[in-house]
Each structure stands twice: as C-alpha cells, then as structure tokens.
Amino acid sequence: MGNGPLPIGSLHVRDFDDFRTQRPLSDLTADESGHVRFACLKCPCTGKVLLSALHARFRPTDGLVGILNLLAPSDCPLAGADPWGNHPCGFCYRDLGGAEG
Numbered sequence: 001m002g003n004g005p006l007p008i009g010s011l012h013v014r015d016f017d018d019f020r021t022q023r024p025l026s027d028l029t030a031d032e033s034g035h036v037r038f039a040c041l042k043c044p045c046t047g048k049v050l051l052s053a054l055h056a057r058f059r060p061t062d063g064l065v066g067i068l069n070l071l072a073p074s075d076c077p078l079a080g081a082d083p084w085g086n087h088p089c090g091f092c093y094r095d096l097g098g099a100e101g
Contacts, residue, residue, distance in 0.1 A: 022063030025054060031095065038071070041090025042078050068093065 030036055030051035038047045049071070058067055068091065078089040 022065045024060060025058050025062050025064065025067060026060040028054070028064060028093070029095075037094040038068075039092060039094040040076065040078075041092060043076055043089070045073055045076050045089075045091065046094070047073075064093065064096075 028036060028051065034050055034052065035048040036051050036054060038045075038049070040046070054067065072089060072091040076089045076091070
C-alpha cells in the first residue's frame with residue numbers, strides 16, 4: 001500500500017489491543033472467594049465475576065484492557081466509546097489499584 005489516500009470503503013474498525021502492551025488474563029488473581037472485583041472511579045458502579053468464568057470466556061493470553069472494555073457497563077452515564085474508542089467511565093479492576101474499598 002502506498003502513501004496516497006486509501007480507496008473508499010477500505011477503512012474499517014480495528015481492534016488495537018494486539019498493539020498495546022497489556023497484562024494477560026493469566027496474570028489476574030482472584031480474591032479469597034474466587035472473584036475478580038470491579039469498580040468505577042467516577043460513579044458507584046461495582047461488580048464481581050468469578051475468575052473461572054473469565055477463563056472460560058477469554059483466552060489466557062487476552063489482555064486485561066481488552067477484557068475490561070468488553071465487561072464495562074453499558075448503562076453507566078459516563079460509559080460509552082467516544083470517537084476515539086475511549087471509555088470516559090472510570091471502570092477498572094478494583095484489586096489492581098486505583099479504586100477504594
């Protein structure tokens with residue numbers, strides 16, 4: 001492909017997770033009850049998922065950022081992709097730091 005303009009219709013949505021350095025799912029640990037806990041830095045949204053359920057749904061090499069983007073709540077008033085694919089909601093892995101209690 002040259003440096004000129006791309007033909008109409010050749011652009012498509014891409015998943016850039018493969019180009020980011022991420023911790024893989026295999027690095028994620030659960031709490032004493034076997035759950036991975038989530039929280040939002042901007043709203044009271046919280047949640048938890050069994051780590052075994054994440055392993056059943058995703059590959060061990062899948063990145064934690066990509067998984068979090070798939071699990072982020074769609075009903076949060078601050079969630080939702082902007083034109084650049086960012087989620088302004090503060091949804092995060094609670095036990096990896098950043099969110100309180």
